[in-house]
Amino acid sequence: MAILTMSRQFGSGIRKIRQRIATTLNYAYVDKESILNEIRTRGGKWEQWAREFDQTSPSIWEKHDWSFKGFAAILQSVLLSHALRDNVILAGRGSNFLLEGIPHAYRIRFIAPMDQRIERIAEWKSVDRKTAALIAKETDRDRAGFINAQYGKDLNDLRNYDAIYDTGKISADEIVTQVTEALLARDKLNTPEGQELLRMRAAAARIKSALITDPQLYVPTLDVESTESGLVLHGIVHNAKQYKLIEEAAQLLARKVPLTINLRFRA
Template identity: 30%
Template sequence: MNKIITISRQYGSGGREIGQKLAKHYDIPFYDNEIITRAAKESGFAEETFARAEDKATNSLLYSLAMGINVYGNQDFGFSGLSLDDRIFLAQSDVIRKVAEEGPCIIVGRCADYVLKEREDVVNLFIKAAMSFRIERAVSEYDIEENKAADVILKNDKRRGNYYNYHVGEKWTDLNNYDLVVRSDLSGIDNAVKCICTYLGE
């Protein structure tokens, strides 16, 4: 398998686990929080700064303009007043491009599909699932109280959507932006992996 796979996923859909299983199957690197660790090391920013960036992202037009950002996703690299969050995004994007240059890998989240959009060897996946399935996983995998799980899921989805919309200028949930969309609640995690492998031509 000579592809770079990016995975966008709804919270609780099992997208990260699917990515890990794919990486193990193909024996290629898996990047999630590893992107943050490497970006922090190379940029000099603290890891906590990267972790907070997604929480602080906004899809506000006025905020975007105030930060000197083109809301269609094109950063003005010559603009000296870039916000800390935008500099963090650029540092993170640089690492994503570097790991892609190093060879086949799995990259979860962080707008990797957008960052690598000019490459022809990238397959962009979106993993989604019904709320009931996601609640069950949130409770079993993340130890979230069942009566709070739905709110946690919606909050995390909103943050991911805002982060993507802010930096990319498109809707995170627009399935036309992805090569393959998988319903993990219908297939199950392992069958989702098999489905993706089949799609990749195995």
């Protein structure tokens, strides 16, 4: 089946919509707790850092810290591993950017007028409207900063989505119908070629997250790129010993996937 990514403005009121879509199509929903449960298996402080960094705007120091880079790599790997299973709804966190160009992925964003968002937040949080407005603006700022730090992208650029749904203008029934129909149509695009493209992206993310979170390797500049001919590991190392350690670890992680090593020595 097709994959659904759902980005939303805080207070746009999509909880019941999401539940109805998941129930109608028998889709699994990957939310914050699902992600944290998988990150917990990494051990160490990764769950703690995930809770601290999730959907918050990191400071300039945090953005370049090993803990944030590691969390970002793990998060992307977890999201892509779930995407491989199909029949899934991925809750924001830049999943739309990870699945850009995947034919059977339907990437949507929910928005709503600020007045309606404030009203929902005030009721949900049991606060006055002024406080609710501050919460909405602060959350918008944090989430935009989080996406920019993770992907270098603009969360609010509507061109980054396949469709936009304004819950202030479209009824819940209409949204559920439209999204369900769109997913059924996307399912026809779920080809072996599309699956292979996704599989390679997931492999790249898996290898990157394993390497970048290994304290014995410590590579401050590292990326794994998915190409038509295989994976390419880019990075900067300090010496020949570090080069060999990373190369051996990467080849082991790659398993049967073709992997080109493109590491450079720091000048």
